[in-house]
Amino acid sequence: MAALLLAAGATLACIAPDANGQETRRRRGGAEAAKPVELTPEQVAQFTKIANDRKLNVDDLLAAAKTYMPSGRHDDYVLFSSGGQSGQVFAIGVPSMRLLRSIAVFTPESWQGYGFAGMEDPVLKGLEINGRPVNWGDTHHPALSETNGDYDGQFLFIGDKANARVGVIDLRDWETKQVVKNPLTVSDHGAAFVTPNTDYVIEGGQYATVLGYGYAPPEEYKKSYRGMVTMWKFDRTKGRIDVANSFALELPPYWQDLADAGKAVSDGFFFINSFNSEMATGGIESGKPPFEAGASKRDMDYLHIIDWKKAEAAFRAGKAKEINGFPVIMLDTSIADGILYFAPEPKSPHGVDVTPNGQYMVVAGKLDPHVTVYSIDRIKAAIAGKKFSGSDDYGVQVLDFDAVKEAQVELGLGPLHTQFDDKGYAYTSLFLDSAVARWSLGGDYAKLHQEQPWKLVHKTSVQYNIGHLCAAEGDTVSPDGNHLISMSKWSVDRFLTTGPLLPQNFQLLDIVQPGTTMPVLYDAPIGVGEPHYCQMIKADKLNSWKVYPEIGWNPHTQQLDPNAPKKGEEGVTRNGNKVLVKMTAVRSHFLPEHVEVNQGDEVTWRIVAAESAQDATHGFCIGGYNINLSLEPGEYTEFRFIADRAGTYPFYCTEFCSALHLEMMGYLHVKPQTKTASAGPSN
Ligand code: RUQ
Ligand code: CUA
Numbered sequence: 137m138a139a140l141l142l143a144a145g146a147t148l149a150c151i152a153p154d155a156n157g158q159e160t161r162r163r164r165g166g167a168e169a170a171k172p173v174e175l176t177p178e179q180v181a182q183f184t185k186i187a188n189d190r191k192l193n194v195d196d197l198l199a200a201a202k203t204y205m206p207s208g209r210h211d212d213y214v215l216f217s218s219g220g221q222s223g224q225v226f227a228i229g230v231p232s233m234r235l236l237r238s239i240a241v242f243t244p245e246s247w248q249g250y251g252f253a254g255m256e257d258p259v260l261k262g263l264e265i266n267g268r269p270v271n272w273g274d275t276h277h278p279a280l281s282e283t284n285g286d287y288d289g290q291f292l293f294i295g296d297k298a299n300a301r302v303g304v305i306d307l308r309d310w311e312t313k314q315v316v317k318n319p320l321t322v323s324d325h326g327a328a329f330v331t332p333n334t335d336y337v338i339e340g341g342q343y344a345t346v347l348g349y350g351y352a353p354p355e356e357y358k359k360s361y362r363g364m365v366t367m368w369k370f371d372r373t374k375g376r377i378d379v380a381n382s383f384a385l386e387l388p389p390y391w392q393d394l395a396d397a398g399k400a401v402s403d404g405f406f407f408i409n410s411f412n413s414e415m416a417t418g419g420i421e422s423g424k425p426p427f428e429a430g431a432s433k434r435d436m437d438y439l440h441i442i443d444w445k446k447a448e449a450a451f452r453a454g455k456a457k458e459i460n461g462f463p464v465i466m467l468d469t470s471i472a473d474g475i476l477y478f479a480p481e482p483k484s485p486h487g488v489d490v491t492p493n494g495q496y497m498v499v500a501g502k503l504d505p506h507v508t509v510y511s512i513d514r515i516k517a518a519i520a521g522k523k524f525s526g527s528d529d530y531g532v533q534v535l536d537f538d539a540v541k542e543a544q545v546e547l548g549l550g551p552l553h554t555q556f557d558d559k560g561y562a563y564t565s566l567f568l569d570s571a572v573a574r575w576s577l578g579g580d581y582a583k584l585h586q587e588q589p590w591k592l593v594h595k596t597s598v599q600y601n602i603g604h605l606c607a608a609e610g611d612t613v614s615p616d617g618n619h620l621i622s623m624s625k626w627s628v629d630r631f632l633t634t635g636p637l638l639p640q641n642f643q644l645l646d647i648v649q650p651g652t653t654m655p656v657l658y659d660a661p662i663g664v665g666e667p668h669y670c671q672m673i674k675a676d677k678l679n680s681w682k683v684y685p686e687i688g689w690n691p692h693t694q695q696l697d698p699n700a701p702k703k704g705e706e707g708v709t710r711n712g713n714k715v716l717v718k719m720t721a722v723r724s725h726f727l728p729e730h731v732e733v734n735q736g737d738e739v740t741w742r743i744v745a746a747e748s749a750q751d752a753t754h755g756f757c758i759g760g761y762n763i764n765l766s767l768e769p770g771e772y773t774e775f776r777f778i779a780d781r782a783g784t785y786p787f788y789c790t791e792f793c794s795a796l797h798l799e800m801m802g803y804l805h806v807k808p809q810t811k812t813a814s815a816g817p818s819n
Pocket of ligand 1: 276277394486552553603604668669
């Protein structure tokens with residue numbers, strides 16, 4: 137008992153905001169390593185012994201020194217990664233590669249109490265599509281908000297490929313605030329990307345359909361199916377997508393793929409590449425060529441060059457047509473107004489990435505071992521000089537390939553995506569080669585390095601089959617040029633076997649040294665989904681709240697909620713069969729602790745976490761009623777349910793918040809309805 141009390145006392149001391157224990161702990165972990173390290177001969181011997189016992193070589197020791205974070209020391213960068221089929225976003229510290237947390241977006245997530253707030257749960261409501269719950273997502277591409285083409289640390293957007301949705305996360309509290317459903321298309325891919333000042337969040341489609349959830353048989357593919365790209369207007373003050381001022385562009389039924397916004401000299405444009413310009417319709421089951429063959433026949437597909445400022449002007453001038461209630465600029469308008477042009481691009485390419493200075497668009501070959509580099513100056517000149525090689529079946533003018541092409545660089549097999557550093561290098565993932573290629577940029581970048589321009593410099597093998605890659609701030613106007621993540625799709629033998637389903641492998645590469653040095657430093661298994669893209673932001677650009685600004689804060693409205701119960705207001709009131717519960721949660725009790733209702737009552741429950749100490753999070757659950765909340769310090773939540781099943785229901789705090797956490801509970805008493813007729817069991 138004495139030991140238990142002692143333990144309880146210790147825990148309480150740690151949790152108290154200004155307790156000495158916590159201060160000491162913090163200092164110990166802080167940046168106190170000011171003294172230069174000098175190893176004594178004994179320590180060298182110790183290192184050598186450990187290295188030899190553990191079979192570590194010198195490179196391993198260096199890698200450990202570059203990535204190890206002493207207890208309490210913080211990472212320099214935060215990686216925001218898509219969570220693939222988990223429907224979430226993961227935040228990972230770099231260089232330690234430690235998972236910091238997940239952020240639920242398209243999938244209910246119980247730790248965050250996301251989607252477990254009873255009837256008309258606002259999360260679940262927001263996830264409905266055409267009246268149907270769609271409670272998962274396939275998150276692909278996160279996009280941090282930008283100011284002048286640089287991450288500003290305010291918001292994060294993420295696309296759901298399976299259901300064509302975009303989620304908006306506020307990086308003050310790292311919570312999803314909005315999910316918008318694309319009214320035109322079922323699935324997307326080129327989402328999300330932002331314009332340099334986050335005026336728009338771009339959602340490009342992928343598999344063509346009849347826009348607006350229409351139907352047409354595959355025989356009418358060319359006539360009735362269409363691609364699209366949507367420009368969601370972002371209202372930074374509200375922190376929400378402004379659906380009423382958003383619009384889309386109709387595109388031919390090629391499968392639009394990845395997209396990137398222009399910046400600096402190419403600001404005002406965005407670029408999407410495409411495949412299946414063959415308009416293949418598959419049908420392997422009836423002896424027709426499968427999609428994989430039919431969609432890869434032609435030598436060229438089309439890079440879509442979109443002048444979004446002209447598109448915005450056309451939308452404002454009322455030139456859009458409504459499809460499924462959403463304004464769409466039709467192809468003929470885009471052609472007439474000079475909004476859309478094509479440039480040929482070799483064989484079913486994949487990513488398009490704009491260089492930091494905005495000058496070049498790099499299109500990765502996928503089925504072609506090259507990256508093709510276009511220049512915005514050449515594109516603008518070709519448009520102005522009408523250097524067209526023809527037009528496609530829908531009348532979109534195709535710019536002359538040689539007029540817009542700056543360079544082609546042979547890199548290897550399966551180039552997919554490209555990122556940049558501060559030394560004039562580009563980095564391209566090679567899926568089939570399982571490698572990261574470093575290559576030299578030309579033009580103004582040639583001054584920054586010693587290499588010949590537009591040349592492969594080095595390849596580092598990765599394990600295995602890399603999809604996207606991400607360099608520190610490597611898709612902004614000012615990349616940092618130190619860390620690079622290889623988002624390796626297959627891990628095969630890199631970790632202990634976890635049954636037939638294996639984690640992905642996020643590999644950290646050191647790209648600080650120019651030339652041919654680019655070692656893999658660390659393998660981090662990601663065993664919670666198949667992430668696609670991630671972005672890496674300097675940690676000091678994030679201004680996250682430590683606790684909610686005031687007690688009674690509503691994270692959905694991002695303000696103090698007038699309905700939040702204040703201390704002294706707690707209690708249960710009734711109006712007919714409607715019951716209102718006002719509750720506060722503070723270490724280590726709920727008030728009230730007994731809530732009595734009648735079977736069939738409609739219960740509205742308002743609960744506030746009356747805490748202001750960092751990390752003093754409570755949870756709240758009612759087993760059997762599927763109610764489960766996370767109550768972060770200051771947070772207010774309301775939920776409603778029908779108490780349709782009689783019984784005695786313990787509710788309790790689900791976070792181990794204090795030594796007396798287990799006592800932080802109470803009872804919901806649902807009194808059975810008195811039966812007048814038959815006397816059988818009520819449930
Ligand atoms: S698509 S690697 Cu962004 Cu390439 Cu999934
Ligand atoms: Cu509050 Cu546990």
